[in-house]
Amino acid sequence: MNNLVSQKSGFSLIASNFEEAMKIAKMLADSKLVPTQYQGHPEDILIACSWGESLGLKPLPALNAIAVVNGRPQLFGDALKALIMKHGTIEEHWDNENGIWTMIAHRKGYPDVTWSYGYNDAIAAGHVSYNPQSNTFGLGARKSDAWAKYTKRMCQLKCRNFVIRDAFPDVIQGIDIEGSDDDVMEPTPEVQTEAVTEVPAIEVQKATEAELMEQMSNVTDVSETIEVTV
Structure with missing residues (x-):
């Protein structure tokens, strides 16, 4: 056979x-x-x-x-979620009243990791600006159109970014993940100032001495103006 x-x-x-x-x-x-x-x-x-x-x-x-x-x-994308699902889960909750994402990472053998990120955090970080009169978001100091147009979604990515970094650092191996490209603020441009013309010190001193001499010439003899009581 x-x-x-x-x-x-x-x-x-x-x-x-x-x-x-x-x-x-x-x-x-x-x-x-x-x-x-x-x-x-x-x-x-x-x-x-x-x-x-x-x-x-x-x-x-x-x-x-x-x-x-x-x-x-x-x-980024589904591959990131697939890698995380092999090692644990992330519970996500949206608080519509306060505009905050809260996420809890569950991983066997490790303590849970909780992160929250919402509209106020995005405003404080300069991702977006807020107009209370019209209740709308606009461009922040970082000038990101994505944050202004999709504020809720971007807050979700930012919150997920933080919780993954803290709960699954060995999984992502130090690579940047979606939402981390705007973690660092662009350098603030140097402020251009006009030169100030200072008065030379010797000229200031002469003017001060001239004023003192004029004042001294108008002062009555000190001995005649002070009464001494014995």
């Missing part, structure tokens, strides 16, 4: 060495099926796939989940 050997066939983009990885990266860079920012940039694909590997993502999901924002790789 012949021995039948069952062989499992499949297709994978996992490389066994750097040369293979670079070859795959160049092939993907020539494809129209990868995000535009990766087309023609095999070196970026290689780095994104390396980030994905450290996060537990395969190459193609990594390219769809990792984008470069302000020159730094950032993890």
Whole structure:
């Protein structure tokens, strides 16, 4: 009886060495099926796939989940939620009356982590401005259209950002996550001031002495104006 050997066939983009990885990266860079920012940039694909590997993502999901924002790789979208769901859950609650998101991260073996973020926090951080007369939000000091148009959604992302950082730091491996690109305020431009012309010190001194001499010439003899009682 012949021995039948069952062989499992499949297709994978996992490389066994750097040369293979670079070859795959160049092939993907020539494809129209990868995000535009990766087309023609095999070196970026290689780095994104390396980030994905450290996060537990395969190459193609990594390219769809990792984008470069302000020159730094950032993890966003459903991939982030999928990674978190492997290790725990996040309970989200919206307080419509006070305009606040509250989120509690539950993770087995770890204490719960709670974060809240709402409209007042967004205003204080300069993400949006608020007009009490019309009860509307506008551009804040950071000049972000997304915050002005989708304030509730952006508050949700910011709150989720904070709770994930505190509860799942080992999962995200230090990579930026959605909503973290505006954590750092842009540097405030230097204030331009006009030069002030100061009066030379020697001229001030002369004017003061002239005034004193004029005052002294009008003073009556001190000995004649003071009575001494014995």
